[in-house]
Amino acid sequence: MLLLRLTKRPVIHGLGVLAIVFISLWPRSTVDAWVPDAVQSQEQWIHIGCYLFLAALSLWTYGNRKRPIPSRVITWCGCTAFGVLLEILQATLPGVNRSGNLPDALANAFGAVLGLLLPRLLWPAACSVTAK
DSSP: OHHHHHHHHHHHHHHHHHHHHHHHTOOHHHHHHHSOHHHHTTHHHHHHHHHHHHHHHHHHHHOOTTSHHHHHHHHHHHHHHHHHHHHHHHHHSTTTOOOOOHHHHHHHHHHHHHHHHHHHHHOSTTOOOSOO
């Protein structure tokens, strides 16, 4: 049972990562056609929410209860680097026509911080969003 639970976590994490890549690299024309302007105007909140989700999911999948601080630091660094990479890809991939920028990367990093802190604050008794 434990093995089944632990093998499902990376699959769920992978699907979350793929969803963020898909959302981040949608071409501008698709975003304009399918996403209402009212939603697009909340772009920073969307970045924060996506990376809050990604950090909490990453910690749940790969975190280590015996070493919680290093787990959180490594998770934050990974999520932040992933966010910066996607911002660079938005700015450089032909056909995407999106603007990768510093405010978006900072919102990603802030969302990752929230994703590491909020589960611990909201569920201190169950404080194990970690796998091991």
